[in-house]
Amino acid sequence: MALLEIEDLHTYLYTRWGTVKAVDGTSFSLERGKTLGLVGESGCGKSMTLLSILRLLPWPAGRIVSGRILFDGEDLVQKSEGELEKIRGKRIGMIPQDPYTSLNPVFNIEKQMTEPIQIHLGLKKRQVLKERVTEILRKVRIGDPEKRLECYPHQLSGGMRQRVVGGISISCNPDLIIADEPTTALDVSVQAQYINLIRDIQSTYNVALLYVSHDLSLIFRICDQVAVMYAGKIVEKGSVHEIFKETLHPYSRALVTSIPPVDCDIERLPSIPGQPPKLFALPQGCYFAPRCPHAMDKCRQAYPEEFFVSEGHSVSCWRYA
Amino acid sequence: MMDNEAPIIKVSHLKKYFPITKGIFRRPVAYVKAVDDISFQIFQGRSLALAGESGCGKTTTARMLLLLENPTDGKITWEGRDITQLSAWHRRRYKQRTQAVFQDPSSSLNPRMRVKDIVSEPLIINMRISKKDAENRVSELLQNVGLRPEDANLFPHEFSGGQRQRIAIARALSANPKMIVLDEPVSSIDVSMRSGIMNLLKDLSEEFGISFLVIAHDFSTIRFMSHEIAIMYLGHIVEQAPSGILCTEPLHPYTQGLIASSIMTKPGAGFKIVLRGEVGSPLNPPPGCPFHPRCPAVFSDCREIAPHFKEVRPGHYVACHLYTGQDASRIDVVRQETILKLER
Numbered sequence: 183m184a185l186l187e188i189e190d191l192h193t194y195l196y197t198r199w200g201t202v203k204a205v206d207g208t209s210f211s212l213e214r215g216k217t218l219g220l221v222g223e224s225g226c227g228k229s230m231t232l233l234s235i236l237r238l239l240p241w242p243a244g245r246i247v248s249g250r251i252l253f254d255g256e257d258l259v260q261k262s263e264g265e266l267e268k269i270r271g272k273r274i275g276m277i278p279q280d281p282y283t284s285l286n287p288v289f290n291i292e293k294q295m296t297e298p299i300q301i302h303l304g305l306k307k308r309q310v311l312k313e314r315v316t317e318i319l320r321k322v323r324i325g326d327p328e329k330r331l332e333c334y335p336h337q338l339s340g341g342m343r344q345r346v347v348g349g350i351s352i353s354c355n356p357d358l359i360i361a362d363e364p365t366t367a368l369d370v371s372v373q374a375q376y377i378n379l380i381r382d383i384q385s386t387y388n389v390a391l392l393y394v395s396h397d398l399s400l401i402f403r404i405c406d407q408v409a410v411m412y413a414g415k416i417v418e419k420g421s422v423h424e425i426f427k428e429t430l431h432p433y434s435r436a437l438v439t440s441i442p443p444v445d446c447d448i449e450r451l452p453s454i455p456g457q458p459p460k461l462f463a464l465p466q467g468c469y470f471a472p473r474c475p476h477a478m479d480k481c482r483q484a485y486p487e488e489f490f491v492s493e494g495h496s497v498s499c500w501r502y503a
Numbered sequence: 504m505m506d507n508e509a510p511i512i513k514v515s516h517l518k519k520y521f522p523i524t525k526g527i528f529r530r531p532v533a534y535v536k537a538v539d540d541i542s543f544q545i546f547q548g549r550s551l552a553l554a555g556e557s558g559c560g561k562t563t564t565a566r567m568l569l570l571l572e573n574p575t576d577g578k579i580t581w582e583g584r585d586i587t588q589l590s591a592w593h594r595r596r597y598k599q600r601t602q603a604v605f606q607d608p609s610s611s612l613n614p615r616m617r618v619k620d621i622v623s624e625p626l627i628i629n630m631r632i633s634k635k636d637a638e639n640r641v642s643e644l645l646q647n648v649g650l651r652p653e654d655a656n657l658f659p660h661e662f663s664g665g666q667r668q669r670i671a672i673a674r675a676l677s678a679n680p681k682m683i684v685l686d687e688p689v690s691s692i693d694v695s696m697r698s699g700i701m702n703l704l705k706d707l708s709e710e711f712g713i714s715f716l717v718i719a720h721d722f723s724t725i726r727f728m729s730h731e732i733a734i735m736y737l738g739h740i741v742e743q744a745p746s747g748i749l750c751t752e753p754l755h756p757y758t759q760g761l762i763a764s765s766i767m768t769k770p771g772a773g774f775k776i777v778l779r780g781e782v783g784s785p786l787n788p789p790p791g792c793p794f795h796p797r798c799p800a801v802f803s804d805c806r807e808i809a810p811h812f813k814e815v816r817p818g819h820y821v822a823c824h825l826y827t828g829q830d831a832s833r834i835d836v837v838r839q840e841t842i843l844k845l846e847r
């Protein structure tokens with residue numbers, strides 16, 4: 183059984199301007215110890231999917247309308263707040279996007295790292311806690327961990343802060359880590375270090391990783407499974423090898439080809455006309471049809487079903503019907 | 504192709520040190536060497552990219568070119584004149600000829616101004632044209648950047664990120680510039696809209712013969728956008744070459760590390776080459792070569808002597824002790840040896 187299984191999830195935001203179908207019938211599953219990359223542009227619903235899993239949707243606008251989120255066989259949608267508190271931070275770790283805002287500036291690293299361990303694992307003795315967080319800091323490759331514990335977040339560089347955040351996410355031995363674009367605020371060379379670190383931790387401790395990014399090439403580097411999201415729906419998913427070899431959906435293909443190559447010259451970039459649809463005024467039929475170079479009459483009438491092109495590789499596009 | 508032509512901008516031995524002051528007399532106690540002795544030239548219709556990680560001085564360089572910052576030392580020459588010594592008239596003309604497009608169009612456009620006012624402001628300031636002519640010019644400019652003339656009456660918030668960046672480009676174009684500084688022009692824009700913006704900028708450069716100074720950290724963008732790339736590290740230019748050569752045969756270990764992390768060969772393999780450590784502080788740069796604490800091929804000279812920026816192949820400059828005194832035929836061997844050291 184998969185560790186995380188999302189079945190036909192609908193998360194809507196009820197706003198002044200209308201109902202935003204942020205997540206509109208998303209399904210995917212993630213096995214224990216595997217990595218899944220969720221790719222999409224801003225506003226495609228990927229962050230709302232994460233927040234739905236953690237049940238941290240903006241209140242009162244955001245609501246899970248229907249669908250199931252099975253985590254280790256239990257439906258998170260049905261859980262009470264008290265039950266969720268035992269899961270968040272303990273069995274599901276989170277690495278947010280920006281290490282500059284996710285750490286509290288008025289507490290030192292030791293305080294911030296020991297808090298989840300105190301709460302979730304019930305450890306009390308200062309010395310035991312200290313040894314444990316020193317060990318974690320060593321795992322995330324922070325040099326001189328004893329000294330760093332005394333530091334406040336502003337005394338650390340961006341890369342180091344993000345390592346601390348990563349350390350907090352694994353401190354209670356979670357089964358799943360959710361990472362929301364953890365490297366966008368980091369420098370290029372530090373980004374490569376951080377990605378390799380996450381991969382090492384993930385495989386050493388056999389944790390499942392749900393990695394969200396807008397950068398498909400980054401996802402190709404780190405994940406076993408890929409799911410591409412557009413306007414609240416998953417348009418293509420499959421194993422990284424399948425999708426890397428043959429990217430089928432016109433949108434995911436556009437994401438690949440619209441990034442110019444570094445190792446050869448090209449004159450012009452293929453570009454997608456138009457812009458992502460507004461989520462409270464979705465077009466009829468396939469949501470990508472107005473921008474799609476291959477759109478047919480059928481595309482403008484009905485949203486395509488999910489078609490399986492090979493074992494574990496599916497695409498929602500009428501061209502593969 | 505351009506040897507017989509004079510550059511439109513010539514930067515020589517440019518330096519910018521920011522003092523750190525202490526006490527009531529604001530006595531400087533230390534300097535942040537943001538830009539430390541860099542030289543380059545920009546030719547008509549050609550684009551140069553300054554690439555590097557945060558804190559390498561690329562934005563400070565751009566700000567000096569835009570007269571937003573005064574150089575500590577060195578010269579920026581434009582039409583034979585030093586831009587810091589320009590008369591009021593020439594200064595105005597320089598500012599008209601040198602425009603900028605910034606990273607985040609949602610903060611670089613005034614939310615209270617209509618598009619037509621944003622785009623025509625440089626026209627009215629610089630060209631003193633009538634209101635009617637300005638209106639015609641605005642609709643022409645909007646069409647040039649792929650927007651509709653009707654959009655002139657809207658406000659910036661009514662557009663998507665990509666369209667806002669197009670408005671910023673139209674504003675930069677309105678005063679007929681010779682050079683546009685593009686500071687991370689696509690990094691805050693959605694992936695599916697980036698390619699459209701990049702194509703547009705390239706077309707405009709060809710159509711109007713505008714030069715770009717592209718500031719970016721992402722190699723796929725700069726290779727596509729520019730003819731030549733200069734890599735900066737802690738205020739120095741460490742390598743410079745035509746973009747094709749720099750991206751396929753990088754010489755400096757720093758460039759090699761950066762390029763390797765932007766080319767993907769096999770899915771699911773992570774990053775094979777990773778630069779160690781983090782960028783040092785420009786307040787207290789390491790002695791010798793600024794990159795030596797992170798360099799996998801470091802040897803004794805690197806820790807003491809700063810390497811000179813030298814032409815090791817035609818058009819390919821590098822500041823690295825590995826290549827000093829090497830015979831032209833050995834350059835490639837040294838390059839590959841360094842890559843092997845990086846892979847370890």
